[in-house]
Amino acid sequence: MKNEVNSDKTDPIGETAGKTAGRTAEEPPRKRHRIRRFFLAIDAFVDTALWKSGSAIRRVFESYDAFLRRFRAKGIWRMLAEVSSEGLTYGLAGFIVVLAFAQPAFEATRYADWKTTDDFAVTFLDRFGKEIGRRGIVLNDSVPLEEIPDSMIKATLATEDRRFFSHFGIDFVGTFRAMVENARAGGVVQGGSTLTQQLAKNLFLTNERSLSRKIKEAYLALWLEANLSKQEILKLYLDRAYMGGGVFGVTAASEFYFNKNVRELTLAESAMLAGLFKAPGKYAPHINLPAARARANEVLTNMVQASLLTEGQVIGARRNPALAVDRSQEQLPEYFLDWALDEVKKLARRNPAMARDRIVTVRTTLDPALQRQADLAVETILRENGKLRDANEAALVSMVPDGAVVAMVGGRSYGESQFNRAVNALRQPGSSFKPFVYMTAFMNGYEPSSIVPDRPVWIGNWSPKNYNRSYRGPVTLKLALTKSINTIPVRLSLDFGRDKIIETAYAMGLTHELENSISLPIGSSEVSVIDMAAAYSTFANGGFKAPAYAILEVKNSNGKVLYRHGTDSPEQIRVLPEEKVHQINDILVNVVEAGTARRARIDGVVAAGKTGTTNAYRDAWFVGYTGNFTTAVWFGNDDFSSTRRVTGGSLPAMTWQKYMAFAHNGIELARMPGVEAESLPRLARSAPAQLADRQSDTAQPRVLKRRTQSLLLRIGRDLRRLMGQQSASAVPASEPAETVAVQ
Structure with missing residues (x-):
């Protein structure tokens, strides 16, 4: 029994071990069960949440639908409600899209001094110191808005924006009215842009006609209205608007057209100036006085219609229209001045002194005699051949081989179009690009005598x-x-790769991106006229890079020199081996003597160059040079339409010859590197030309012969001596002789 009793008692150790073993065996199923229950709970929670959310949304829509059913819109009202709803939806989407397109325009407004960043009052002089024009805007607010005549302000508002003081930058009423009037007239007779929108374009945008520009203009107008007062906007507009004749703002226009201060303008003169806002090239009184007076009469009518004046108040101005200063004989180098102003701005970004003092006088590289001849040559060739050959535009840039631009023609008429085709237009150069390829070949082991087969070559x-x-x-x-x-x-x-050709072209002076395409070697990538002239100048000066420049000297309003090209510009660097330049010059002289540019020959002058003609005769070029000048000429059409078989060897070469023959008349001829005039049969038979060494002061263009200069200097000394004797301060007899290098 004892043993039985003992056997019935539970062994603590054994029982514990058994329980532990049992729990261990049961643990995994229990853990899995708890995990399963956890995920089931999550699933139930998600399902419940989704069901409740769906039910709530359904109840909201049911309530919304029940609410809308109360209105019971039918017929026309339902159609209007549907259209309005869709209009709001698409309008919001469109607003977001156009806002995205307008974002780049707002980059310009990030500058704290956006109103004055690039504004200058510049008086330009030619290379001899004579004034040739003015550009820029006076920033010192010499004529505040309160002192501008009331007639000028009323004429501006009546003509450009009658609701100026009531809209917020965009005038939907005025825009709708303009659309109706244009539809009624079957053309554009009224503009829809507000005065604020026009100011936004003048401050931040270009004259490009595109939807993206209009979108940017609208948003910038809203930005201007939010950041400036109406008076500030009006004053900026009156200061910034282009008024023709190369002047900006009513203050400068008053002086240019009437030789009077803007404070003294009469009603008739104010009306004539206000008429210029629409089309200054068309209505400028120095170009077309009858058209300007007719436009001024329309402005007077606008003032009456806007109830700003009565018919009785304007009748005197109608009977006695404004008489502008006769400037018909003045031929300002407008395209050159526009480019020179841009160069001043570039200098100011590098010159802190110029950035602080913005009223400056700039002596430029322009030669007025050569500029007149360039204009005459282009206009003569276009007048004689343009209509027959379907060529409506041309551009020309002429420079000294160191890069100093002496003449520039940016188009046929600055009054009709201020777009500078010599600087801003990009056109295919055609075969005039080939010298860059041959120069690259010469620098990679080829010689002019190297033999290459002319037979079909396929690339793909x-x-x-x-x-x-x-x-x-x-x-x-x-x-x-x-x-x-x-x-x-x-x-x-x-053989040597197109990358090397591009490298050579950039080194010589091309600045715009060249597309590395299979047709690059025959001139498919676009370039500008001024870049081609600068690049060819590298051949003319023996291998030194010659960036185009317009500025010789800049002085502030106190006469202090802020910049001088000779001391403040970097030294020229050699970019081509001299012996290779000699080789290319010999060939390009042969192009003029016996190749495609025979019409460019100049009696007694060694000339070199290359013609270029693009597909379908869209562009025709001749870029040529002598020891004295490099000149690039382009003919074509703004709309890229084809000419009637105009090649580089025809109109461009003829224009080049007409201009360059004049440019070399009466000057000492500089030698072309690597070419002797005596080696050319045509020149050897002609009268010997007087040559000047490249290092002499004749590297700059000379208007007078040396003998004439000496005579004038002698006369000047005698006159000063005579005047000195009369004032008891005669010049000593031992005074050293003067020397003059005409720049």
């Missing part, structure tokens, strides 16, 4: 064709460039 599915659709077989590089064969530069580019 593309093969260049020669102008005459034939092939010459093996030719030298000199003959290939002289005859402007297309296959040779393409074949050369396959």
